[in-house]
Structures are given as C-alpha cells and as structure tokens.
Amino acid sequence: xxxxxxxxxxxxxxxxxxxxxxxxxxxxxxxxxxxxxxxxxxxxxxxxxxxxxxxxxxxxxxxxxxxxxxxxxxxxxxxxxxxxxxxxxxxxxxxxxxxxxxxxxxxxxxxxxxxxxxxxxxxxxxxxxxxxxxxxxxxxxxxxxxxxxxxxxxxxxxxxxxxxxxxxxxxxxxxxxxxxxxxxxxxxxxxxxxxxxxxxxxxxxxxxxxxxxxxxxxxxxxxxx
Numbered sequence: 001x002x003x004x005x006x007x008x009x010x011x012x013x014x015x016x017x018x019x020x021x022x023x024x025x026x027x028x029x030x031x032x033x034x035x036x037x038x039x040x041x042x043x044x045x046x047x048x049x050x051x052x053x054x055x056x057x058x059x060x061x062x063x064x065x066x067x068x069x070x071x072x073x074x075x076x077x078x079x080x081x082x083x084x085x086x087x088x089x090x091x092x093x094x095x096x097x098x099x100x101x102x103x104x105x106x107x108x109x110x111x112x113x114x115x116x117x118x119x120x121x122x123x124x125x126x127x128x129x130x131x132x133x134x135x136x137x138x139x140x141x142x143x144x145x146x147x148x149x150x151x152x153x154x155x156x157x158x159x160x161x162x163x164x165x166x167x168x169x170x171x172x173x174x175x176x177x178x179x180x181x182x183x184x185x186x187x188x189x190x191x192x193x194x195x196x197x198x199x200x201x202x203x204x205x206x207x208x209x210x211x212x213x214x215x216x217x218x219x220x221x222x223x224x225x
Contacts, residue, residue, distance in 0.1 A: 032056035042110030049101040066121035096182025106167040117159040136169035
C-alpha cells in the first residue's frame with residue numbers, strides 16, 4: 001500500500017482509556033474544530049500539542065508557519081499524562097519534532113468527510129494514528145486505498161491525498177493523532193514532491209504568502225496563541 005502502513009500492534013490501550021474516562025469533560029473544552037471545520041462536524045477533539053490555544057486558529061497557524069511550527073503542551077495535556085507521554089516518545093523514537101497532536105473521537109455512525117491536507121505543514125510531516133477504541137474497527141480510505149484499523153494498532157498514513165474516516169459502530173471511535181517532522185518524513189516529502197510537483201510548488205507559494213500575512217498579524221494584533 002502507498003498511503004497506509006501499520007507500525008505496531010498489541011499496544012495496551014487501557015491506561016489511555018482510563019485517564020480519558022476520568023477526564024471526559026475535556027471533550028467539551030474546545031469545540032471550534034467541529035464547529036468551524038466542516039469536514040470535522042461529526043467529531044470531537046482534545047488537544048495534546050498545538051501552537052495556538054484554539055483548534056480552529058491552530059489550523060491557520062499550521063498553514064502560515066509550516067516550517068517553524070512546534071507543538072506545545074496544551075493545558076489539557078497535564079491531565080492526560082499517558083497520552084501526553086506517548087506522543088512525546090513517538091517523536092523521540094522518530095528522531096523528530098512533534099507537531100500537532102490530538103485525541104480525536106468520531107461519534108457513533110459518524111465520519112470525517114472527504115478532504116485533503118495539502119498545505120506545506122502536512123507535506124513535511126508524517127501522520128500517525130494510535131487506535132484507542134474502535135468496536136467495529138476504524139475504516140479509513142486514502143488515495144483509493146482502504147484499511148480497517150484495530151484497537152492497539154499504530155498506523156502511519158498519508159493525509160495529503162483525498163481521505164475520509166468512518167465509525168460504523170454504536171460507540172465512540174477514539175484515536176490519538178500525531179504529526180511528526182523527522183528524517184523519515186523528509187523521505188516521504190520527496191516522494192510527495194515527485195508525485196505532484198506543480199501542486200507542491202503552489203503549497204510553497206501559499207505558505208510564503210500566508211506566513212507574511214501572519215507576521216503582520218502578530219506584529220500589530222497579536223496571534224491569539
């Protein structure tokens with residue numbers, strides 16, 4: 001497969017789910033992702049690492065500052081030490097730098113609608129999914145390929161092609177999702193450039209334009225981060 005790779009399996013998810021159950025109110029702290037990003041309207045998220053405090057604003061930062069973006073611990077992450085330590089260790093194992101990391105839930109019989117993450121931030125990073133809970137298996141499609149991820153599995157997948165995700169069960173589907181820039185992601189980046197060079201050049205130009213606009217915003221209005 002070109003767009004998916006299972007990295008590990010048999011990871012004990014019970015410590016993650018236990019701390020999440022003890023802090024379930026965190027799902028309601030920031031609803032901006034599902035309220036302002038239409039493809040995420042049937043989801044919930046808890047931010048573990050980000051640049052900006054609000055999820056919808058952080059998406060704009062990723063587009064404006066793709067090279068310098070570094071995920072900083074959120075206030076919520078202190079209450080989720082197992083998940084927080086996991087994403088830090090994942091980046092360390094990859095000899096990389098952690099970008100955004102979240103715990104993401106698709107509601108029962110919900111989905112993440114088809115979209116493409118094609119900005120420079122995403123082109124430069126690998127994305128990893130740790131499946132914490134998925135009764136029916138987590139069905140994801142990307143670039144014409146489809147996989148069924150199971151609880152306890154860690155997957156790499158390429159979000160820079162059209163993709164969508166489904167929860168075909170009556171219960172929540174919960175993943176940890178982390179972006180890592182590393183030597184491995186630079187290899188992935190070169191493959192992405194070769195796959196669609198003109199589109200990737202536009203991503204560079206778009207990042208440069210948005211980065212200049214963001215610099216002006218920070219200087220005169222503050223970033224809201």
